[in-house]
Amino acid sequence: MNKLRAFGCVLFVALLITACSSDESEKFPVKSTPEIREDGSTVLRRGNGAEPESLDPHQARSVPAANVLRDLYSGLVQISPSGAIEPADAESWEMGDDERVYTFKLRDDLRWSNGEPLTANDYVYSLRRSVDPVTGSPYAQLHAAIVNAKAIIAGDKPAQTLGVRAVDEHTLEITLTAPTPYFLGTLAHSISYPVYRPAVEEYGAAFSQPGNAVTNGAYRMESWRVNSMIALERNPEYWGDDETSIGRVEFYPITNQNSALSRYQAGELDWATTVPISRLETIKKHIPAQLHAEPTLGVYYYGLNVKRPPFKDAPELRQALSMAIDRRTIVDKITRGDEIPAHGWIPPVVEGYAGAQFDWAKLSTAQREAKAQELYKKAGYSQDKPLKVEIRYNSGEGNKKIASVIAAMWRSVLGAEVSLRNEEWKVFLDSVRQGTDTEVYRLAWIGDYNDPNTFFELMNSKFGLNGTGYASAEYDRLQEKQAHMPDGPERMKVMKKAEAVLLADSPIIPIYFYVSKYLIKDYVKGFEGNPLDSYYSKDLSIEP
Template sequence: MSFKSRTGKIFSALTLTLSLLGAPIAQADTTLRIGNQGEPASLDPHFLSGDWENRIAGDLFMGLTTEDPEGNAIPGAAESWTVSDDGLVYTFKIRDHKWSDGQPVTAQDFEYAMRRILLPETAAEYASLLYIIKNGEELNTGKAKPEDLGVHALDDKTLEITLKGPAPFLISMLTHYTAFPVPKHIVEKYGKDWTKKEHIATNGPYKLVEWLPNTHVKVTKNEQFWDTANVKIDNVIFYPQEDAAALIKRMRAGEIDCIYKFPSGQIDWLRQNMPEETKIAPYLGTYYYPINTKRAPFTDKRIRQALSMAIDREIIMDKVLKTGELPAYSMVPPGTSNYKEPSYVTWKSMPMADRITKAKELMKEAGYGDGKNLKVQLRYNTDDNHKRIAIAVAQMWKKIGVETELFNSEVKVHYAELKQGNFEVARAGWVADYNDPQNFLFLLESTSKSLNYGNYDNPDYDKLMEEAYLESDLKKRAQIMGKAEAIAMEDAPIIPIYYYVSKNLVSTKIKGWKDAINDTHRTRWLSIEN
């Protein structure tokens, strides 16, 4: 018998003996493989804008607050905080923890990060989310200095944030990647290259192993994370593949453990063949079509209104999606916190036949009809659902004399074009970063820059939203935002299509997955049972 054979038998016998005696046996590393359906634009939290990027960033970094398994805000990098009587000053105590390179995470890292994302030269697309901070907008528009921002490190472990007005959503908002810290000592040393594998340091439960563009992003457990002892999954691989049907095949072959946003067209097959893996839950988000209000003829409100009225949302829900979505007639979804009810379009209850008649009248008033058709390019990013909805919408628009050209591109390119205003009508979606109507309505503020895809600009709307920022009475605040939403729904810079439900496929071996209103499922709460 060879030495190799003898040692193999000895090891097998020893393993059996130890198991019988109850001794622990080392387990192989666990790896979670995610069909993420999107290539990240960056790993720098200041240059992200999509939920597919949020899944990666949320494993690598942790803000002052973070999400529990159900998506609720809980203490994160801050172990506690206090709030002044007027609700304008929050004082956070930073917990003792380190960056993945062993350097302490300090209040100065948060101060540096929030100043950095708001600097005009950073050109962060999501900076306006932090405008609630005192002098946030002023810094972002070059009217204030970094030291004027209402974020100050009082010492290494104490961070003070001063707001320009009461913000009942602040603790929830701070879970978002715009409020994540960045390692000041590394960013200042390496500049834009700080996120490269050989440089990057993170304070979340995972750290970067490799990023092969258009192939995968791999992260591994961060031994410096303050709660690493309770992180059960060792590695996570995010695959950017956007072909959901191909991902489902890979999942059935055992190559993928979780797929975000399966196509609704697969629902009947999934319910028959993968019922335990199919997860559908309420989701605080709106699927909509922004319209480029700066490009003729869409500068005409009547055309925008007609395009919206002609879409039969109920048919899309019942015949195209079939997964429990609700037809949308507002930007803010029903059930959003701190809001009584959305301000719906005035024609919400109008019968469909009457809506078509009215839409034709509006088109005629705008100079179309009698053989003169409006030609529209409708853009959407690669996804079976988006394609099927776009085809249905194009058929509906035919009824009011609109000829539609469909244009498809991958998600990264699609959103880049939207942010540059290179579109006429396009598909977009928004999922709440925090449960408050302001997180939907700020998208239509003229100051929201690249997130206000259609370049909507109404001074009355902006003024009301500014009033809402400063109002401390929640009832009055809701009324003010309701008036603002009513103005926007009348102006029709967007076409709401439906309110989301989350649609994910989750392997039965993944434990700890819970329904979350924001569809955020951080890996630190999950485990794998093989």
């Protein structure tokens, strides 16, 4: 390897780390005045990252969309402030002796935002729609446990055969193919929300737009100005309206973390969902009580497109790239928010699972890099024939810095030629979904429920959000087997086998496990961190 080039890459990493680590000593003013309207109602102003790609509950796929949908809709169950499953539209439920049949008793006062009654038949229609191939939901596989869901998703059976039925207007029955320990958790996801059939049939894809949207959550749609603001008003028809405090919620699509911080300081945001890495120490120094750091069911990772060169049929190359990354340096010097280096796929905060790890996880830096170089050469690459690869990421200060550091590590350790491409969020998601020209892409996965399966399922060959194109019959078999096993030692063994297969194949490169960082003004009350990173505006209040 060219020593001068390697030294230059190491120097670049060092300079970038130094730039990230500087603590600014200037004053740090923060305006803390809530917005209160003339009628006395309060307004919650939330930064929300990227513009939501859709507000159709069955087609949305991003965290920004999920944040809005949790306010607009209510499911059979919901996530409590502490992260537990609790009743929502269903006031109670029973599970049959065989753990396959769930019977949900709906509240008798359920209404849509237009005042029309919401019944069990609305849930039957909506659950069928969510798995219908015509809908094209990227999360349809989340309902794979329901009788006939897999065949419907594959186009082999009509949606009407799904194992759901309305016993009466207030009783819903769902039948599973086999016991599924995490099933209730999937019902808190937007894929399980009910949608208003008359609006869907009248407006088609536009049913979620202002003026057309009929919802059943704590808030209803007021306006949606693309790339500006989504405004929601309190929904008086919601079953829990008497316990809802905040009158209006505004979501602002702000991808630039420094811009979000500036608006937070200026009093234009009450809740900033991103924190600039370069300002983290200053924030800790000046407003520590407003910084919330919560361990999360999330993994920051790089996906490798295994459907095309250079990663198709190249496990040694994929492993070499993963091994060449110094994760400890990234979390200690770049993210600096108590993130955990990821040497496996499943976050340690997931309930009921002690994860597997890469077999090289405990090697020294020198041993790890030497092994990476060995695999790189075995894959057919060298100084004279370097790998040429592109890292694609979406806008964001942290994403750019991490991509730059990983590129420098790959150059330094392996001699690879690495380029970077930044894309706007919607374009980026489409690039990953299509997989026609992506090579390496940055993404994150936040668990949809607190069970290891929410991470295992992502890499199933049939899952709609598996952007890598990874398809392993052995992995799919193990993933699907553990999904229907009762919790306990035997399920643990199967899960560990599945994770070991995945890590050996390396279609993904886990970088670190998340600690979500928020800035929330001290007059916003009721916030309680939970590992699912799921929050409802209705659980908060503003007390000037």
